[in-house]
Amino acid sequence: MSDIGHNSGVAGDELRQFLERIERLEEEKAGILSDIKDVYAEMKGRGFNTKVMRRIVRARKQDAEKRREEAAVGELYCHALGIGDLLD
Amino acid sequence: MSDIGHNSGVAGDELRQFLERIERLEEEKAGILSDIKDVYAEMKGRGFNTKVMRRIVRARKQDAEKRREEAAVGELYCHALGIGDLLD
Amino acid sequence: MSDIGHNSGVAGDELRQFLERIERLEEEKAGILSDIKDVYAEMKGRGFNTKVMRRIVRARKQDAEKRREEAAVGELYCHALGIGDLLD
Amino acid sequence: MSDIGHNSGVAGDELRQFLERIERLEEEKAGILSDIKDVYAEMKGRGFNTKVMRRIVRARKQDAEKRREEAAVGELYCHALGIGDLLD
DNA sequence: CGCTTAATATAGCCAC
DNA sequence: GTGGCTATATTAAGCG
Numbered sequence A, B, C, D: 001m002s003d004i005g006h007n008s009g010v011a012g013d014e015l016r017q018f019l020e021r022i023e024r025l026e027e028e029k030a031g032i033l034s035d036i037k038d039v040y041a042e043m044k045g046r047g048f049n050t051k052v053m054r055r056i057v058r059a060r061k062q063d064a065e066k067r068r069e070e071a072a073v074g075e076l077y078c079h080a081l082g083i084g085d086l087l088d
Numbered sequence E: 001c002g003c004t005t006a007a008t009a010t011a012g013c014c015a016c
Numbered sequence F: 001g002t003g004g005c006t007a008t009a010t011t012a013a014g015c016g
Helices: A010-045 A050-082 B010-045 B050-082 C010-045 C050-061 C064-081 D010-045 D050-081
Strands: none
Touching: A010 A050, A010 C064, A010 D010, A010 D050, A050 B050, A050 D010, B010 B050, B010 C010, B010 C050, B050 C010, C010 C050, C064 D050, D010 D050
């Protein structure tokens, strides 16, 4: 191999591409996290109780999850009953 | 030091005690996990759809969690309103 | 319907039995997990580094060969990326 | 009550605004997380060891943090010495 | 055996 | 600044 750098061929290039994509996304993620933190800080500056707010946000997330979960159970039920494989 | 083993004094003894306690508990845990697996296997042997069962168990666990979470939010609300620190 | 409750016959009873067995075992499991947590907390209170302890417990559980193999792959990747020896 | 909805005045409106901003950001965050997951999945599809990749990404993140910290200290020192920004 | 979920460990954040 | 707590990342298990 010629002295094209320290990588070991084409796999190295591909790896580097993946690494760049991931680190780019990680940067974006860090930005969002920072924004969220800022909003809570602003709230607190406006005199709101952020602990309560965090709980609410979490509860709403859990609620959405639970809905999805129940829908999944329902679907399984329907399937199991419809095709008669509650006994599989 | 006399030939009491390869430890380096009293801290070594204490560490070993902790390690034993932990590994004992880990063994118990492994036993329970194995038991759960066995129950599902038995169910399947009896002709039941275990995937549905797992979903149900999970949904019920989530339901309990959500209850707890909502209770926590309610408590925070009461506290916030009661002492008047919705604005903290 | 007779006084058998809201289930639909004998399969329902059997299902309920299984559900109870599973949830009972899940409770026991939760108890053990809690105990393990307590031991680590106690260790920390005694001044030990629990992160290191966890690694030791895990290492004693798993195989050494796999670790060696992963280390080799990591070295390879770092070399391919031209970023020498970030890992370990 | 006039047609302001079910809230209890201006604080309610402000709260709702904050809630919307937060949940909007949470959605964006979830999108990014999903994208990252996809990249790793693609890598795995191309035959790479993603576990090793994750370790590399993490190591580089820590390294970057340490760099930033050292840069900050360097700036501080330069300022304290009255020799502005010798270090990049 | 891979690949999708569940369990566990780590890390970041907030309050004290 | 420390310690608990929540969220995230990693590891392991279970199923097809």
